[in-house]
Every structure is written in C-alpha cells, then in structure tokens.
Amino acid sequence: MLVIPVVVTDNNGMLTARVDYPENRTFQNEYVYFPVLVTLNLKTVLTGMQLTTGAFEFKLEGARGEKFYVVHRIFYPAF
Incomplete structure (x- = not known):
C-alpha cells in the first residue's frame, strides 16, 4: 500500500490542498x-x-462551452 499525505490549509475560508508525493511517484486518475x-x-x-x-x-x-446542438427557429405557426 502506498500512503500519500495531503496537507489541507484554510486560508480565510479558502481551502487549498497540497499533495506530497513520494519521490518518483505520481498518481493518475482515469474515468x-x-x-x-x-x-x-x-x-x-x-x-x-x-x-x-x-x-x-x-x-x-457543455460545461466547457462545447456546442452539442443548435436550433434556429425558422417558422412559427399561427396561434
């Protein structure tokens, strides 16, 4: 098992996290x-x-602004 310490600091309500990886080790998360x-x-x-x-x-x-679908309304029926 590899234990990797994470130091969380509260800077006036803004939390930051620092990961202290052991030498020559990285963590890659894939989804x-x-x-x-x-x-x-x-x-x-x-x-x-x-x-x-x-x-x-x-x-x-999408969340990053990528366009999935664009609709231009061309015709409006009479109501």
Whole structure:
C-alpha cells in the first residue's frame, strides 16, 4: 500500500490542498464515461412581443462551452 499525505490549509475560508508525493511517484486518475441518449421536450414561451421568423437561436452546450446542438427557429405557426 502506498500512503500519500495531503496537507489541507484554510486560508480565510479558502481551502487549498497540497499533495506530497513520494519521490518518483505520481498518481493518475482515469474515468471513462459512457455516452447516453437524452430526449429534451422543451416549450418556448414568449411574453411581451410577437414571435418572428429567425428571432431566436437555442443552444445546448457543455460545461466547457462545447456546442452539442443548435436550433434556429425558422417558422412559427399561427396561434
């Protein structure tokens, strides 16, 4: 078993951690995730103005800003 000390310091409410690895040792953590399919059912509700063609763009983005899906509303049915 390898014991690796972690020193946690409280700096005015901001915690920091320092890992003291033994000489010539590193730790590599790997996580493999599996893709999933998700169906999102969304409804556009607009108050205070008329819906117009091409007025809105909807984006589904990841936590780092990568774009997964972009929808440009081209046609709005009459209500």
